Amino acid sequence: MAKPVLLVEDELFVALDVQMTVEDAGLSVDGPYSSLAEALDAMERQPPGFYLCAILDVRLRDGEVFPAADRLAKAGVPIIFHSGHADRQGLEDRYPGALVCAKPCAPRMLRARLDDVIQATG
């Protein structure tokens, strides 16, 4: 069984859409988690490197996603930021190798990013 994709998104309609897109790509989704606390809690239960990759919204209702992103980056999990107010440059500087999809994002684009990750992890 392939590794799941961690989905953190506080807007559930968007999360549904993304989840469908991920599942259409033949991958499973862990989440969606709509808050940082839930996301951190979920990651706590899993060993590092459990996730194939992570699709993260930046601004959550209880704060920004960066503590989770830091932990993922440390574990070498590829990250795809999916944000409406993304400071693309700031994110890329902070997490080298991370991909950024500005919200609203065309499903095709997200799919292409996922494919890139899958390709990269082989």
Place this chain on the structure above:
Amino acid sequence: MLELTDFAQPRGLRRPIDDFFQSLAVDRQADAACVILSGTGADGTTGLRAVKENGGVCVVQQPDTARYDGMPLSAVGTGLVDYVRPPGEIIACLSSFFARRAGDPLESEATVVADHVDDLCRVLRQAVGHDFSGYKRSTLIRRVERRMHVLGIDSGRGYLARIRSDADECEALFRDLLINVTRFFRDAALFELLRAEAIAPLLAGRDPGEDVRVWIPGCSSGEEAYTIAMLFAEAAREAGEPAAVQIFATDIDEQMLAIAREGTYPVAALADIPAALRERYTVPHGERFTMTTAIRDLIRFSNHSLVKDPPFSRVDLVSCRNLLIYFDDRLQQTVLPLLHYAIRPGGFLFLGPSESVGRFEHLFPAIDRHARLFTRSPGAPAYPIDLPGGLRQAAPRRDRAGRDGAGTLAEDQAAMRRLVDRYAPPSMVLDQDGAILAAHGRLSRYFDFPVSRTGGSSAITLARPGLRDVIGPLLRQARDGRRQVVARDVEVANEFGIQPVEVVCDPLGDGTLLFVFRDAGPFRPADDPDAVDLAEGDDHLEALEDELRLTRHRLRSAVEELETANEELKSSNEEMMSMNEELQSTNEELSTVNDELKTKVDQLTVANADLRNFFESTDLAVVVVDADLRIRNYTAAATTIFPLQPVDRGRPLTDVASGLDDADYVADARAVAAGAPATQRRVTSRDGARTFALRTLPYRLQNGRIDGATLVLTDITDALALERQLADERERLGLAIRAGGIGVWEYCPDTGETVLDGAEQALFGVEGVPGMAIDGLMARIDPEDRPRVEDALRIAERGEADFEASFRVLTPTGDTRWIKGFGRTIAGASPRRMVGVSIDVTPEYAVAETRELMLREMNHRVKNLFAIIGGMVSTAARSHDDVRTFADDMRERIAALGRAHALASPTGEQQAIALADLVAATIAPYRDHAGIVVAGPDVRIDRSCLSSLALMLHEWATNSVKYGALAEGSEGRLDVTWRRDGDGVVLDWVERGGVGGAASDDDRAGDVRGFGTLLVDTSARQLGATVTRAADEGRFTLALRLPGSVLAHG
């Protein structure tokens, strides 16, 4: 080195030029040159002499070119001036003189001159009557050379030619030759010796009835004469006797005699006189002093030539110092016997240190050889037969003989002379009056030479008794008869006996008579004492002769006295002349003073005119009053305040009406006139329209005394108005600045100092520090902004642009304050200064920040909506088959979202939306479908929950339209109510009497193929809400429980 001293003398006695020339002469000797220009009086004349004595040169401005010719004329009068020139030529004249002197080879010159000295002397003697041939050659040559330098003549022959044709030059040479130097007490020790050895004994041993007679030949300017006079006076004073002394001081230079008679000398000469004498016998007049009258009266100055004129006789002391050195040996040998003749036996001769009596030691045995003090040997005077005056004839003859080169003739003469002297009988040549013209052979047996020169020249007087009676008759007979007359058996008596002689009188062709004495028998010695009786036993003729001789003697005395009186008259005349000169110089000074006064009057006239013009033209109202407050003067402007008329001058100020509203000015004027300091007050005109500044000043006279007061009124109405206007302006400006919270600052770039007003201090948070250094202020500025501010300041300092900068200031309280500053360098200020203002723009910055934040928020919301819509589309697409339905549904949902969002404030500030509004907006399209009741407390929900809640309600509403109470044609009703429940809210959605009765929830759900449910569930999850559905008996109930987090707080 020139040292200046202040004048000590009163005006009119100052002689600065004399003093300067004397100092110059001593310092520069022969290199001195003096120039006398225009001026009154006789200043410079004495100094000129000093310059000349030391061998310097003298130039005088041509008197007719001088404005005041007193000084030039006086200088020219000395005859010592080398050049008289117009002012413009003086410099050139001096340069050429010194150039000539520097260029001359002196040795060759000397020989050139020496060849012509004799000729020069001869010419001089003919011109001025004095013979310098007996003067020392070296001195003569040196002085002649100087004249040649002056004239620019370089050959002796040329000078000789000049002197022959130019009487003035003769005079000039004469003066130059006579210049000599003399001083008071020259060789003081020697004079002391003179006093002890000669003066004291003379006074002690004098005949009570007679004065001591002193002769000072060559007295020059009189110092020596006064010296000796003082010594005599002092000796007499010590002995307690009157100064019975008569001093004859003689010279041939009348100019020098004039100085001597005046008896006035520069004060520098005082040093030569011993202090005791100085105090007693001199009267100082500042820079000069005069001898006292007592001393002056002891001396008689007269023009007399030692060489040419008959000597004085029966003199007790001759002081002849530094005169013989100018004479050559031959002349000295002639003069000494003359002096021997003049001095009575036992008298004294006092010579200069470098002079001696030569081979006449037997005439003058030395008392003190070192001091050159001699006494006259006793015995009868060796009568100076070869009178120096005889040279007058002899010299040319001798010269002529020399020039002819006839040696034989000279030898013949010698032989003839020898023959006459030794082998011929004694003889003499007399003129027709019996005066001896020539004498040959041993005549002493027949003649007795008495003491006086006048008597001595007459053969009759000189003849010894016996012969005396004969000569007169013989002379007369031979003269009248013009033939030879012989007197036989003449017995000549002398002290020792009687000699019988034969006297032949032979008239010569030129009117003179030759007397020849032949001894007619042997000499009979008178060895018996009765010889006296014999001599006395004279006949009547002898008695007559005696009487005649007595008479002559008296006559001689009378003549002498007359001469003396004449001298005195001359002296008086001299004094009168000098007095005249003084008067003249006083007159000149008066004319100078007059000129000065004229100039002053002119200046005063101008000053007066200036003052009058000032009074007439000035706009200042000035009133001048005297000590009694009477009006002295006023300006035209003053008449606008005081109605003054010209006749009011002299009226008391109090009597004059004034246009002022009070009369304090009178009190002021009175106080100031009484000596109070100047006052100032403000007065207004009676009508109050004008205001004046009244200054009351003391009126001071030339001597500083206060004599009245000056009232100056200045109209300051306009100035006051302007001042008020300025004050208003300033107040308005200040108000504006305060109202605007504008801080004003001033900055001096050179010192880094600043001046801050209160507002500025507050802006920077440095209250109470009005002058903080710029560095301190900079430290307050946010480090990010600091370089920018500093740059702007630097540019403004250079005046390139005005200062303008916005920056953040960190206040001590930790706030950040936005400040905008403007400033400008003041043009031309020194030191450079910049003035500007600062404004607090923090609120403006806050608004801008908020707006930016809002824009970001709106952007986010829009993007979020797009994302939601995108998600809905994707999700819905999976559960719809029919595109039209899908599109319609989506269209409705988006419209619902739009309506819901319209509730949210566009400014974004309102974060809360009333639940009632949301419900109303959601079901608004179906309002007419059924009876709808919306009720509940005022509950506001958070804006972030808006979309989810709106979608939920929309879904319920559309379901109701399709299946429930809101369906078309149904008569159902919908109740939407809510209530608070704990911290949350419970909303009840109740439908009644829908289409076909109460449709089950499942039906509905089936109809939407799950998407509507998914939508509602997802929304509920999103909100953290729970939904409970219930359907029974035509009633469809939905209960939505919203948690507290959905509600808006605050």
